[in-house]
Amino acid sequence: MSERVNEKKKPAPADNAAANPVAKAKAEAAMPALGFTGMLRWAWTQLTSMRTALFLLLLLAVAAVPGSLFPQRPANPSIVTQYIADHPDYGKILDSLQLYDVYSSAWFSAIYILLFISLIGCVVPRAIAHYKAMRSQPPRTPARLSRLPEYGTLVIPADAGIPASDAIADAAAKLKKRGYRVDVRDDDGARPSLGAERGFLKEVGNLVFHTSLIGVLVSVAAGGLFGYSGQRILVEGDTFVNTLVGYDQFTPGTNFQSSQLQPYSIQLDKFQITFDRESKGKFGQPIDFKADVTTRETPDAPAEKQVLKVNDPVSLGGTSIYLTGNGYAPVVTIRDGAGNVAMQGPVVAKLQGDNYYSSVVIKVPDAKPDQLGFAGFFLPTAFVTEEGVSFSGDPELINPQLTLNSYFGDLGLNAGSPQNVFELDVKKLTPLNARNLDAGGITLAPGTTYTLPDGKGTISFDGVKRYIGVDIHHNPGQLYALIFALLAVAGLVTSLYVNRRRVWVRTGTHPDGRTMVEYGLLARGEDHRLAAEAEIIRGLLTEEWGLDSRTASQTAPSGPEDNGPAESVPSGASGDAATESRPEDFIQSTAGSSESKKDQ
Amino acid sequence: MLAINETMGQYSELFMLLAAGTYTVAFIAFAWDLAKSSKALLAVDLKAAAAAEASAAATSKVPVGAGVGAGAAVDRADSDVSGPAGRAERPSSATGRASNGAVAGAGQTADAGMRYAAERRVPARVAVALTVLGAVIHGAGVVTRAFGAGRVPWGNMYEFLTTGAFVAVAVFLLVLIRRDLRFLGTFVVGLAIIMLVAASVAYWTPVGHLVPALQSYWLVIHVSIAVLSSALFTLTFAMSALQLVQAHRQKTIASGGADKLGFMRLVPSALSLENLSYRINAIAFVGWTFTLMFGAIWAEKAWGRFWGWDTKEVWTFVIWVVYAGYLHARATRGWTGTRAAWLSIVGYLCVVFNFTIVNQFFNGLHSYSGL
Numbered sequence: 001m002s003e004r005v006n007e008k009k010k011p012a013p014a015d016n017a018a019a020n021p022v023a024k025a026k027a028e029a030a031m032p033a034l035g036f037t038g039m040l041r042w043a044w045t046q047l048t049s050m051r052t053a054l055f056l057l058l059l060l061a062v063a064a065v066p067g068s069l070f071p072q073r074p075a076n077p078s079i080v081t082q083y084i085a086d087h088p089d090y091g092k093i094l095d096s097l098q099l100y101d102v103y104s105s106a107w108f109s110a111i112y113i114l115l116f117i118s119l120i121g122c123v124v125p126r127a128i129a130h131y132k133a134m135r136s137q138p139p140r141t142p143a144r145l146s147r148l149p150e151y152g153t154l155v156i157p158a159d160a161g162i163p164a165s166d167a168i169a170d171a172a173a174k175l176k177k178r179g180y181r182v183d184v185r186d187d188d189g190a191r192p193s194l195g196a197e198r199g200f201l202k203e204v205g206n207l208v209f210h211t212s213l214i215g216v217l218v219s220v221a222a223g224g225l226f227g228y229s230g231q232r233i234l235v236e237g238d239t240f241v242n243t244l245v246g247y248d249q250f251t252p253g254t255n256f257q258s259s260q261l262q263p264y265s266i267q268l269d270k271f272q273i274t275f276d277r278e279s280k281g282k283f284g285q286p287i288d289f290k291a292d293v294t295t296r297e298t299p300d301a302p303a304e305k306q307v308l309k310v311n312d313p314v315s316l317g318g319t320s321i322y323l324t325g326n327g328y329a330p331v332v333t334i335r336d337g338a339g340n341v342a343m344q345g346p347v348v349a350k351l352q353g354d355n356y357y358s359s360v361v362i363k364v365p366d367a368k369p370d371q372l373g374f375a376g377f378f379l380p381t382a383f384v385t386e387e388g389v390s391f392s393g394d395p396e397l398i399n400p401q402l403t404l405n406s407y408f409g410d411l412g413l414n415a416g417s418p419q420n421v422f423e424l425d426v427k428k429l430t431p432l433n434a435r436n437l438d439a440g441g442i443t444l445a446p447g448t449t450y451t452l453p454d455g456k457g458t459i460s461f462d463g464v465k466r467y468i469g470v471d472i473h474h475n476p477g478q479l480y481a482l483i484f485a486l487l488a489v490a491g492l493v494t495s496l497y498v499n500r501r502r503v504w505v506r507t508g509t510h511p512d513g514r515t516m517v518e519y520g521l522l523a524r525g526e527d528h529r530l531a532a533e534a535e536i537i538r539g540l541l542t543e544e545w546g547l548d549s550r551t552a553s554q555t556a557p558s559g560p561e562d563n564g565p566a567e568s569v570p571s572g573a574s575g576d577a578a579t580e581s582r583p584e585d586f587i588q589s590t591a592g593s594s595e596s597k598k599d600q
Numbered sequence: 601m602l603a604i605n606e607t608m609g610q611y612s613e614l615f616m617l618l619a620a621g622t623y624t625v626a627f628i629a630f631a632w633d634l635a636k637s638s639k640a641l642l643a644v645d646l647k648a649a650a651a652a653e654a655s656a657a658a659t660s661k662v663p664v665g666a667g668v669g670a671g672a673a674v675d676r677a678d679s680d681v682s683g684p685a686g687r688a689e690r691p692s693s694a695t696g697r698a699s700n701g702a703v704a705g706a707g708q709t710a711d712a713g714m715r716y717a718a719e720r721r722v723p724a725r726v727a728v729a730l731t732v733l734g735a736v737i738h739g740a741g742v743v744t745r746a747f748g749a750g751r752v753p754w755g756n757m758y759e760f761l762t763t764g765a766f767v768a769v770a771v772f773l774l775v776l777i778r779r780d781l782r783f784l785g786t787f788v789v790g791l792a793i794i795m796l797v798a799a800s801v802a803y804w805t806p807v808g809h810l811v812p813a814l815q816s817y818w819l820v821i822h823v824s825i826a827v828l829s830s831a832l833f834t835l836t837f838a839m840s841a842l843q844l845v846q847a848h849r850q851k852t853i854a855s856g857g858a859d860k861l862g863f864m865r866l867v868p869s870a871l872s873l874e875n876l877s878y879r880i881n882a883i884a885f886v887g888w889t890f891t892l893m894f895g896a897i898w899a900e901k902a903w904g905r906f907w908g909w910d911t912k913e914v915w916t917f918v919i920w921v922v923y924a925g926y927l928h929a930r931a932t933r934g935w936t937g938t939r940a941a942w943l944s945i946v947g948y949l950c951v952v953f954n955f956t957i958v959n960q961f962f963n964g965l966h967s968y969s970g971l
């Protein structure tokens with residue numbers, strides 16, 4: 001299908017090449033090895049070529065794929081560690097290839113950075129060229145309009161009294177009204193003509209699109225530098241204050257400063273869940289989460305009641321707060337052997353299985369004489385199978401139960417090394433209660449108390465609260481990324497749907513006194529509506545001159561259909577424009593003015 | 601939250617099955633049309649060839665293809681600066697006409713404009729009528745599903761498939777109003793049948809509420825645009841595949857080979873296929889850009905970050921880049937035609953992959969497929 005790819009013009013005249021950096025660069029690209037600067041220029045031309053851009057784009061697509069095949073560190077560091085442990089043979093090799101950090105890897109970055117350099121190298125000269133094009137006149141009238149993709153002729157009868165120069169002025173006025181930029185040439189001569197162009201926005205759109213892509217990338221990078229995020233668990237009644245110590249977990253951006261944190265506060269008043277009681281397949285699934293919170297922008301600002309939901313974050317102090325998790329927190333009171341309250345409050349139970357089957361770990365470092373530890377499960381609706389396996393039959397608190405083992409000894413909290421609050425290391429502890437001990441395990445319903453063996457103390461199950469997990473994010477790049485993305489889309493749509501076209505009209509006087517008009521249209525880039533445009537212009541002109549559009553010409557113009565590239569030429573049919581010879585010299589006079597001859 | 605209506609859900613499933621049945625008959629009619637019309641066309645061709653031979657001596661035709669081709673190049677000298685090196689002029693109306701003139705005659709193809717021709721193709725009409733009927737029933741199935749669940753019917757794989765199949769058929773029928781794309785009938789209807797069967801057999805899910813993460817108006821916006829774009833990509837995929845076959849056939853015939861693929865006469869020339877699929881792909885690409893953006897906005901609302909390289913996000917991005925590559929290819933010298941068609945096909949394979957494999961076997965934040 002090589003015939004479609006147009007031969008790129010004939011050798012340009014020398015002055016043209018000087019004004020045309022790309023053509024010049026291309027000429028040089030054809031014969032590299034012209035010293036160091038020549039090489040550099042050659043490399044630059046290659047990098048900014050369409051082919052390279054295409055190649056880099058496809059490479060980017062391919063390079064993005066492994067990130068979906070292997071676990072990624074930023075999302076799931078622990079899974080990556082596990083993956084490496086599970087695949088001792090190649091896990092480490094993949095790591096050295098940065099396949100667990102694909103999107104920050106050297107190779108992925110290299111591709112998109114090259115792509116964006118290429119993009120800049122392409123956009124800048126194009127923007128300059130387009131700026132010039134927008135300020136210059138439409139190109140000169142080609143000698144043979146009949147060679148243009150859309151061509152037509154009109155004949156104004158001699159008695160209409162419209163000479164060639166008036167006809168061109170009329171055509172100019174019509175085209176101007178249609179949004180064309182029009183330049184009339186030679187209007188006192190024997191063969192006045194005009195050149196017209198419209199659709200400059202197409203190129204502007206394309207440039208805006210590509211530039212905005214750079215904007216999106218920069219905004220994303222800026223967000224990574226100046227943003228931060230963190231997590232916190234809030235039990236009903238708890239208050240979070242936005243300071244570093246307020247977070248359970250905190251991830252600062254590279255340029256983060258703690259002074260960025262605005263000390264707002266947010267208190268969880270109540271958390272409600274609605275469970276699905278209707279559909280069979282999903283019975284008991286949560287279908288609505290709703291957290292009532294009280295917020296203060298600053299420590300002394302007035303309190304405000306707000307609702308936090310999934311898909312509906314609360315914005316506060318430049319951050320957004322998201323509801324990301326929830327569960328039950330049984331409230332317990334533990335007294336030590338001396339009868340003093342060693343611990344009292346809610347304990348966050350970690351989800352383990354269906355229907356809020358959750359694990360519970362309680363560490364009581366303040367108990368005397370020995371520190372106490374508890375580990376076990378919390379079930380909102382406890383059931384026990386015949387084999388003695390307990391499970392939760394419903395997500396709601398129908399029959400809440402705490403089943404625990406207890407230990408005493410040194411919890412190891414004083415050593416200073418950080419511990420996971422959800423895990424109890426029992427190696428150095430002595431078990432007190434467990435199913436396999438004489439004392440058995442502890443099973444508590446709300447409002448009950450259990451006395452530990454050996455006078456170690458008591459544990460009471462006072463009630464159950466709910467907790468939520470919130471993510472707190474601050475991303476200053478986000479808004480800009482959105483703005484650039486919207487700009488990009490606007491540019492894309494403009495670039496795809498604005499058509500850039502040129503129209504030329506030439507008039508002349510036949511020896512018998514009739515005024516002969518011919519016009520031609522040319523599209524730049526994709527334009528499936530060029531034929532329709534030709535029809536419209538024809539209509540405008542015939543209307544202007546009061547002609548009958550069907551009889552006004554000597555040759556058949558392009559077909560009446562509007563779009564589709566070739567449809568004005570029904571294939572194989574005879575008697576249409578395709579087979580009729582077009583007059584080389586429709587307007588009788590010397591063929592081709594001297595200036596337009598250059599074009600041929 | 602509206603209550604679940606199980607009866608509606610059951611009606612919906614019945615409608616889906618009826619629709620699949622109607623489509624199956626339509627499929628047979630489309631296939632019959634292809635077989636029958638290619639024979640009829642062959643006969644017409646033979647007659648025309650004989651007539652042409654007779655008149656060839658009398659009229660000496662002007663090879664307009666060459667003339668126009670050269671004419672189109674008139675003004676290219678200064679268009680050069682506006683593009684980077686290696687930029688091709690896209691196949692446009694001018695060049696399109698030129699090559700069409702060249703292929704006309706031997707190895708006949710259907711009308712390049714994909715307009716309806718005067719002659720009646722009875723099986724094709726029956727097929728379209730049946731497809732319309734099937735689509736009406738199918739639409740009823742989608743609507744009853746929506747009422748049964750009390751929300752938009754695209755919250756799990758079953759619903760993506762049934763609604764997606766409906767949108768694909770509806771888009772096809774809409775395009776049929778203006779263009780004679782009946783040659784794509786077997787493909788589109790066949791795909792709809794596969795989707796409906798897969799939904800009913802492998803992904804069946806009773807009507808139910810949405811998980812909280814999906815309860816957002818962004819579900820309505822983001823997913824509907826994604827499904828629409830995918831339906832358009834489906835059409836262009838079929839056209840690009842046909843384009844490859846047609847290009848091969850045209851080449852064989854041009855070099856004097858035998859025309860082994862007679863039914864391809866019903867299909868327009870490779871170039872017209874490319875041009876129309878480019879236009880549809882351009883619309884779909886804009887749609888996909890919105891899908892990506894709205895997805896990011898939704899992700900920001902739901903998860904607190906607009907982009908996190910979740911598997912679904914990765915693949916949406918990959919698809920976007922592949923189709924951006926396709927648009928570039930159409931403007932790159934040496935990449936138009938067959939290569940561009942391959943990119944369009946690869947892009948569609950990624951769409952399918954994203955929908956099937958990624959939804960099922962990769963777990964990420966998007967794992968709500970209801971499996």
Ligand code: HEM
Nearest residue numbers: 048049053115118119122206495496525683684924927931
């Ligand atoms: C690497 C440097 C790039 C160069 C040199 C480049 C060049 C171009 C050019 C010249 C066009 C216009 C084609 C025409 O006039 O018909 C174009 C269109 C387009 N580019 Fe790029 N581009 C680059 C990067 C990108 C990137 C990174 C993307 C997005 C992933 C992209 C997406 C598009 C799209 C979607 C179009 C189609 C819009 C239209 O047809 O007007 N480009 N590009």
